[in-house]
Amino acid sequence: MSSHASVRELLPLYVLGILDGTPDCEIVCNHLATGCLGCTRELGEYASLAAKVGETIAPATPPDALRAKVEKRIAESKRDEPAPLAKVLAFPTRERWLLVAAASVAAMAILSAFYFQDSLRRERLDSFDANKRLVEVESRDRHLEEELAADRDVLASLAGNSKVFDLAPASKDQQGSARVVWDRTNRRWIVLAKDLKPLPAGKAYELWFIAGNEKIPAGTFRPDASGSARHIVAVPEGLQRIDVGAVTLEPAAGVATPTGPIVIAGKVG
């Protein structure tokens, strides 16, 4: 198996089509077929770059008759079904090349070689596209699976021994809210926050368990671009009573004692 580094050096040549029909081309094809994310991305970058070389040319003026010919060809063409993913990932193997060459007379062998070279070039870019889509789909699937698992976790907590209460803005200058699920079975809080303001640089939101006058730090979290956040924290052993949950704005690493303004808060009830 060729090294990843050696394949990367072949990618620009592969994109330009100058490796077609050579063992180096098959090395690249086989490597891309493994779904290598890094090489697939890099291949896409080089493909875009190679296309730019073609765009350096100033346009010619097409003859009037050419437009009509294009329209006619499109009208006559039959729209093909897209090839199944398995088909575009299935490259001609070395054994297939050899079988075709052995089974043909000289002229037929040359024609067959041109046919496979042509197919290989087309499938090269189709396969790059298919690999890129496959990687994107797998990434989205993993993200969705993670979100689904987190939602199931919350539902399981709600079904058990739990208490639910809300955190609301502490003043009219503040924004955001949160629903807290106190999962007593697993001794943890699940905080589902939304509409929080974006954080200034070097800052984080910090959660607090407030029991009487005691303020116990319960971890920091950051909202996503939509202002939502999910924060799960264990309730310390021995802490039986919590009166209030609150979130303050603190330095990014968190603090042992609140220093910033209270953003949202609520009684445990």
Next chain:
Amino acid sequence: MELYDRHAGVILALAFRILGSRDEAEEVVQESFVRVWQDAADYDAARAGFRAWICTIARNRALDLVRRRSTADRLKGLADVPQSGAGPEADVSDSEDRARIRAAMAKLATPQREALELAYWSGLTHVEIAEKLQAPLGTVKTRILDGMRKLKSLLDGGDV
């Protein structure tokens, strides 16, 4: 057909530069737009601009035709291929993008630019390019690789 009006001129020029034949270049234009029509459902604008996509299709079709010629004919045909920016085309007003890419190409070392242009326009394999340039195969591959990397760096870095 709005796409035709916007892109046919570039596709025709690209195909003609590779093939040197008006008839064959027009055939490539037709085949490229038919392919675009047939594969429209698969096109993803996030993956590549439309111009880049159709240029790739057209180049592949043109190279298909070039590679059916004999090696001798292909090597001979190279004598008439103009260099970047030369010839009557350069008198046509350029888009900002085109000028930027041309400027980046001009910044490449001559051996790199020469090898890269042969690789893109000629339809020659890397072995044939080495023969044309009378250079070792490894040297040619390195020139093309370095040329592409330098081009990428120039265009990504905005240093053009």
